[in-house]
Amino acid sequence: MKRTIYTIASELGLSPGTISKVINRTGNVSEETRERVLAHIKEVGYVPVTSARMLKSKRSYTIGVVFSEDLHIGLEHPFFSSILQHFKNYVENEGYELSFIVSKLGNNRMSYYEWCMNKKVDGVYIVVGDYGDEGLYELAKKHIPCVSTDILIPGIHSIISDNIMGIQVSLDHLYHTNRLKSVGLIAGPQQSKAFFERYEAFKAYHAEHQLPIRPEHVVFAESFGFTSGYQAALKLIENPLPEGLLVGSDDIALGVLKAFKDKGIRIPQDIQIIGYDDIAFAKHFTPALTTVKQDRELIATTAAKKLLQLINNPNIKVEEVIRIPVELVLRDTTR
Amino acid sequence: MKRTIYTIASELGLSPGTISKVINRTGNVSEETRERVLAHIKEVGYVPVTSARMLKSKRSYTIGVVFSEDLHIGLEHPFFSSILQHFKNYVENEGYELSFIVSKLGNNRMSYYEWCMNKKVDGVYIVVGDYGDEGLYELAKKHIPCVSTDILIPGIHSIISDNIMGIQVSLDHLYHTNRLKSVGLIAGPQQSKAFFERYEAFKAYHAEHQLPIRPEHVVFAESFGFTSGYQAALKLIENPLPEGLLVGSDDIALGVLKAFKDKGIRIPQDIQIIGYDDIAFAKHFTPALTTVKQDRELIATTAAKKLLQLINNPNIKVEEVIRIPVELVLRDTTR
DNA sequence: CTGTTAGCGCGTTCAT
DNA sequence: ATGAACGCGCTAACAG
Numbered sequence: 142m143k144r145t146i147y148t149i150a151s152e153l154g155l156s157p158g159t160i161s162k163v164i165n166r167t168g169n170v171s172e173e174t175r176e177r178v179l180a181h182i183k184e185v186g187y188v189p190v191t192s193a194r195m196l197k198s199k200r201s202y203t204i205g206v207v208f209s210e211d212l213h214i215g216l217e218h219p220f221f222s223s224i225l226q227h228f229k230n231y232v233e234n235e236g237y238e239l240s241f242i243v244s245k246l247g248n249n250r251m252s253y254y255e256w257c258m259n260k261k262v263d264g265v266y267i268v269v270g271d272y273g274d275e276g277l278y279e280l281a282k283k284h285i286p287c288v289s290t291d292i293l294i295p296g297i298h299s300i301i302s303d304n305i306m307g308i309q310v311s312l313d314h315l316y317h318t319n320r321l322k323s324v325g326l327i328a329g330p331q332q333s334k335a336f337f338e339r340y341e342a343f344k345a346y347h348a349e350h351q352l353p354i355r356p357e358h359v360v361f362a363e364s365f366g367f368t369s370g371y372q373a374a375l376k377l378i379e380n381p382l383p384e385g386l387l388v389g390s391d392d393i394a395l396g397v398l399k400a401f402k403d404k405g406i407r408i409p410q411d412i413q414i415i416g417y418d419d420i421a422f423a424k425h426f427t428p429a430l431t432t433v434k435q436d437r438e439l440i441a442t443t444a445a446k447k448l449l450q451l452i453n454n455p456n457i458k459v460e461e462v463i464r465i466p467v468e469l470v471l472r473d474t475t476r
Numbered sequence: 477m478k479r480t481i482y483t484i485a486s487e488l489g490l491s492p493g494t495i496s497k498v499i500n501r502t503g504n505v506s507e508e509t510r511e512r513v514l515a516h517i518k519e520v521g522y523v524p525v526t527s528a529r530m531l532k533s534k535r536s537y538t539i540g541v542v543f544s545e546d547l548h549i550g551l552e553h554p555f556f557s558s559i560l561q562h563f564k565n566y567v568e569n570e571g572y573e574l575s576f577i578v579s580k581l582g583n584n585r586m587s588y589y590e591w592c593m594n595k596k597v598d599g600v601y602i603v604v605g606d607y608g609d610e611g612l613y614e615l616a617k618k619h620i621p622c623v624s625t626d627i628l629i630p631g632i633h634s635i636i637s638d639n640i641m642g643i644q645v646s647l648d649h650l651y652h653t654n655r656l657k658s659v660g661l662i663a664g665p666q667q668s669k670a671f672f673e674r675y676e677a678f679k680a681y682h683a684e685h686q687l688p689i690r691p692e693h694v695v696f697a698e699s700f701g702f703t704s705g706y707q708a709a710l711k712l713i714e715n716p717l718p719e720g721l722l723v724g725s726d727d728i729a730l731g732v733l734k735a736f737k738d739k740g741i742r743i744p745q746d747i748q749i750i751g752y753d754d755i756a757f758a759k760h761f762t763p764a765l766t767t768v769k770q771d772r773e774l775i776a777t778t779a780a781k782k783l784l785q786l787i788n789n790p791n792i793k794v795e796e797v798i799r800i801p802v803e804l805v806l807r808d809t810t811r
Numbered sequence: 812c813t814g815t816t817a818g819c820g821c822g823t824t825c826a827t
Numbered sequence: 828a829t830g831a832a833c834g835c836g837c838t839a840a841c842a843g
Contacts, residue, residue, distance in 0.1 A: 147822055158831045161822055168823085169828055188586055188594050193532035193820035196835050201527075216561040217756065222551040230552075240575050243568050251523050259523045369762050399760060421552065425702050425734060427762060475706050480836055491814045496838055503839085528836035533818045634816055 144187045154183055160261025164189060195261050197227045204232055204448065205242040205262040207253060209271045214365055218338075218391065219420040220437065224290060225268050235449055237263070244276065251275045254283055262414065264452045266444065267292060272332050277332065286451035288444045293334045295458060298451065300444040304335060305462040307433040308342035308387065310469045311415045315385040316352065321474055322384055324357030327373045327397055329389030336389045339417065343387065358383045362393050365442030378404055383410050385475075391416040391432055398426065398474070414474040428473035440465050479522045488516055499524060530596050539567055539570040539783065540597040542588060544606045549700055553604075554727065554755040555772065556648065559625060560603050562776030570784055572598070578715040579611065587611045589618055599787045601779065602627060604734070607667050621786035623779045628669045631788065631795060635779040638799040639670060642768040643677035643722065645804045648752045651687065654748065654811055657719055660693030662732055664724030671724045674752065678722065693718045697728050705731025711802045713739055717747050720810075726751040726758045726767055733761065749809040763808035775800050 142148075153160075155165035155174065161372040162168040163178045170178075181187075195201045206225070208216070216222050229239050242256050242265070253276040257265060267289035268376070270277050280287055280298035288298045315321045326343050329336030347354050357380040362369040370393035377386075394416035401408055408414060408428055416423060419434035443463055451457060477483075481495040488495075490509065497503040498513045505513075516522075530536045541560070551557050556626070564574050577591050577600070588611040592600060602624035605612050616631030617624055623633045650656045661678050665670030682689050692715040697704040705728035712721075713735070723729035729751035736743055743749060743763055751758060756771035778798055786792060 145821095147820080157821080158823080158830055158832095159828085162829090165822075171828060174828080186586070186590065188590060189596055190531070190820055192527040192536070193835090194822080195527035196531050196837090197820080197822045198835090210565075216551060216557040216564075217554060219552060219554075222557055226551040228546075233580065238576065238578060241564070241573065243573060245568065251521070255521060255523055260526055263615070367756070395760065399762070402762060421702070422757065425730065427734065427737060459775070481838095482836080492837080493815070497813090500838075506812060509813085525836055528819090529838075531821090532836080532838045534819085594835085686818060 142185075144185060146189070149178075149181060149185065149187055152185075153178060159196060177280045185435075188315065188381045197366065199261055200263055201261045202236055203238050203240050203260065203262050204228065205253070205257055205260065205265045206239050207242050207265060207267040207277070208269045209274060209471060214269050216302055218365070219422065220289075220390070220418050220435075221269050223420075223437045224441045227438045228266060228268070228445050232449070235445075237449070239266075252279055257285055257409050264288075266290075266448060267294070267297070270294070272334070284455070285296060286449065288448045289368035289446050290440055291333070291335050293462065298447055298461050298463075300447065300463045300465060301335065302435045303341040303466050304338035305345070306464075307417060307435075307467040307469075308339055308345060310467070311387055311417075311433055312343070312346050314469060314471075314475065315387075315413060315415065316350070319385070321413065323353075323355065323358065324385035324387060325355070325383035326360070327377065327386065327388045327393060328359065328361050329393060330362060330369075339387075339389055342434070357381075362389065365390070366392050367396035367399070369393055371400045373397065374400035378406070383404070383411045386415070388416050391418040391420045391430060394430055394432070395422065395426055396419070398428070400428065408474050409476050413476060415419075415469070416474075419470055423470075424472060431472045431475040432470055434468045434470045436465055436467070477520075477704070479520060481524070484513075484516060484522055485519065487520075488513060496629060497766050505733045516599045534596055535598055537571055537755070538573050538575050538595065538597050540588070540592055540595065541574050542577050542600060542602040542605055542612070542624065544604045544609060549604050553700070554757065555725070555753050555770075557605050557625075558755075558772045559776045562773045563603070563780050566777045566780035567784070570780075572784070574601075575615075582757060587614055589614050589620070597687065599623075599783045600627070601625075601783060602632070605629070615740055619790070621783060621790065623780050623783045623786065625775055626668070626670050628797065632752060633782055633796050633798075635775055635798045635800060636670065636673075636777065637770045638801050639673040640677040640680070641799075642752060642770075642802040642804075643674055645802070646768055649804060649806075649810065650748060650750065651685070654720070656748065658688075658693065659720035659722060660690070660712065660718035661695070662705065662712065662721065662723045662728060662800070663694065663696050664696060664728060665704075672720075674724055686695055687782055690718070692716075697724065702731035702734070703726055706733065706735045708738075709735035713741070716793050717741070720748045721750070723749060723751050726753040726755040726765060729765055729767070730757065730761055733763070733765065743809050744811050749810060750804070751809075754805055758805075766807045766810040769803045769805045771800055771802070 146157040150157045150160050163175045264286035270292045290300045315324050330342045331337050360373045360377045362373040374397040416430045416432035419432045423430040481492040485492045485495050498510045499507050599621035605627045625635045650659050663675045666672050671757040695708045697708040709732040712795045751765045751767035754767045
């Protein structure tokens with residue numbers, strides 16, 4: 142049987158308004174009727190129709206997810222999909238659902254903001270965003286609760302791994318512990334804030350410790366993924382190699398490893414390598430990749446908590462960037 | 477400025493009803509006014525509020541996605557996430573959005589069907605489902621447009637890779653082309669229809685060609701993923717190995733490869749291996765994995781087309797199982 | 812061909 | 828503490 146607050150009201154000899162009040166914990170209802178209603182609702186399995194609530198109340202208990210496709214990172218990406226999964230778990234547990242924000246829907250084009258208004262989402266989570274994307278800045282200006290991970294937009298709260306720490310720990314290990322003389326970098330595409338920060342941290346470390354950086358030891362991968370890493374490694378090989386190498390992300394690093402293997406360069410004998418992310422596959426590869434582990438679950442849940450907090454206290458104005466500490470995981474590509 | 481059909485109607489000196497008609501391509505509107513309205517709508521960036529449409533029309537232009545977590549396959553899974561991505565692309569292009577069906581939302585529990593009613597989704601796509609999940613069968617009984625991939629539920633249209641063909645091609649290659657004497661199988665968990673079918677096909681092939689199967693040459697992986705494959709391989713190694721080996725899926729196969737490598741078993745000299753799926757990583761692994769390539773994009777778009785067709789013609793009653801042909805990709809784990 | 816109007820199911824005053 | 832009634836923005840049926 143199809144139920145509305147009307148039917149269940151009449152079943153209980155009450156009025157629709159009262160039912161609404163107990164559902165939304167609003168207004169005054171006697172403890173007794175409250176429990177009676179709750180019990181009945183649970184028994185018959187009544188659930189309020191979302192669209193009607195949304196229409197009336199301007200809330201949706203839905204969080205819009207920006208997963209930009211411009212960067213050609215798909216749901217397949219091991220890092221972002223994992224973060225999204227953890228985020229999803231957390232917010233669902235708190236009663237929120239996820240809905241992908243899409244700007245091109247059939248023939249309609251709308252900005253993220255328009256989409257949010259239209260869908261009345263309670264908040265927005267930017268998992269994958271492109272700095273070239275105007276829509277993100279528009280979102281930041283409007284007062285809609287919004288968090289991002291891995292990308293830094295002025296006006297938006299961000300949770301991002303401590304890239305400076307990651308690079309520092311890596312370089313300390315290579316220069317100090319393992320006493321290498323030179324360390325190169327295969328940097329990821331610089332549109333990504335994370336990659337950008339890692340590159341900056343790399344330079345800053347060398348400046349601070351008065352260590353030289355040979356220009357031919359720094360190569361930029363064209364894009365994300367294995368193939369970009371492979372290409373970048375080929376380019377690096379054109380010149381004498383450094384003794385150690387940092388790579389912007391694991392998926393790129395695996396391509397680098399493969400290229401070296403194909404070219405007969407031994408790891409870690411000829412060159413020691415450290416990746417970034419600790420994707421699931423890093424430890425399964427041969428040789429197993431030494432890498433900077435990002436706590437994806439912590440990043441995701443921190444983002445989720447922050448967003449829910451923002452949703453419930455829209456008066457928080459101070460933008461915040463939360464850094465999540467990282468950890469160096471030693472495996473077979475370093476000594 | 478906030479707009480509704482009323483405001484734009486008055487801006488154009490028309491009535492709300494007319495606006496609605498042109499938006500929904502329903503009823504009779506003169507070509508002239510139609511274009512006038514469309515132009516104005518585009519100019520001011522008006523988009524109908526979804527919740528109001530839904531409330532009234534029983535449609536949502538949303539497709540519910542079942543991505544069961546019981547199987548511990550997350551968004552991270554390379555095969556399923558890829559399929560979902562392709563599906564998403566296709567339906568978004570047709571004007572539909574995706575929303576994850578979640579059965580446990582905060583304190584509320586509802587069945588898939590209840591959720592669908594509540595959200596008024598136009599159809600359901602089952603990407604990852606568990607045969608033990610009652611909710612799936614309930615869904616099949618009700619008349620809600622529904623398709624699945626990789627899982628076969630009576631009453632639900634399915635798009636599934638041609639597993640019989642995949643196994644046949646693999647075994648032909650090993651037994652016939654490469655003249656092996658014995659081929660084993662590391663089967664995936666049998667709750668998955670795909671894995672079940674591959675196992676059945678494996679047996680059927682041997683029966684048909686009057687080839688023996690040694691029981692110790694068949695091992696069942698406990699679960700999905702690299703680690704399960706590694707474990708299964710260890711178990712296989714306890715007895716004399718077959719000359720060839722089929723593995724239920726690539727992610728499992730990569731674990732198998734690693735185990736063999738660790739145990740000093742050479743591939744393909746000591747044993748030839750064929751995986752299943754052709755995940756992105758298969759060709760990057762060393763040795764590159766020979767595998768049965770599933771056309772993930774074709775599977776996904778076929779599913780999407782089928783579902784949209786079902787949504788638009790609810791009178792189609794005949795359940796259909798569409799088999800998507802596969803292709804053997806020869807790489808370095810076979811000769 | 813265009814306009815009018817009655818709900819869709821719910822949340823929220825304002826009375827009682 | 829409970830109820831009545833209005834309206835959120837839209838669609839569809841009907842009237843003109």
